Amino acid sequence: MKPLALTFAATLLLMAGSDALASGNPGRGLEKSQSCQACHGKDGNLAVTPDTPILAGQHAGYLEFALRQYRSGARQNAQMNGFAANLSDQDIADLAAWYASQEGLVTPQLDEG
Numbered sequence: 001m002k003p004l005a006l007t008f009a010a011t012l013l014l015m016a017g018s019d020a021l022a023s024g025n026p027g028r029g030l031e032k033s034q035s036c037q038a039c040h041g042k043d044g045n046l047a048v049t050p051d052t053p054i055l056a057g058q059h060a061g062y063l064e065f066a067l068r069q070y071r072s073g074a075r076q077n078a079q080m081n082g083f084a085a086n087l088s089d090q091d092i093a094d095l096a097a098w099y100a101s102q103e104g105l106v107t108p109q110l111d112e113g
């Protein structure tokens with residue numbers, strides 16, 4: 001996908017908000033994150049290599065978007081394509097809810113009012 005199309009898709013997803021996504025359960029996400037912890041840490045604050053992103057505190061919608069893109073192959077990364085390949089929509093929602101609920105990045109929220 002071209003960068004512009006990607007930005008457009010991400011914007012649509014953000015505009016749709018969490019209502020359009022399966023709602024994630026952070027506790028289930030923690031249980032499902034065993035295979036992720038070596039690189040991202042239990043709470044998503046570990047970056048085992050300089051190219052490993054911090055997941056803690058990131059927006060759930062963004063994390064879901066990223067995982068869906070790895071799953072479909074729209075976003076290419078040898079490691080993440082493998083780890084995302086067998087995740088269900090619910091797994092993705094739960095994992096995103098877990099990392100989003102952890103203290104880490106400070107990402108400003110859009111005013112929903």
Ligand code: HEC
Nearest residue numbers: 035036038039051052053063066067076077079080083095
């Ligand atoms: C072997 C190490 C490794 C494991 C295990 C791993 N990841 Fe990753 N993850 C990475 C790396 C490296 C990147 C950056 C890839 C890139 O440049 O696209 C990444 C990127 C991501 C991103 C995108 C974050 C962003 O800011 O765009 C998410 C979300 C993610 N991983 C979630 C997971 C989940 C959930 C699991 C477990 C199912 C997992 N990862 C397992 C190494 C790993």
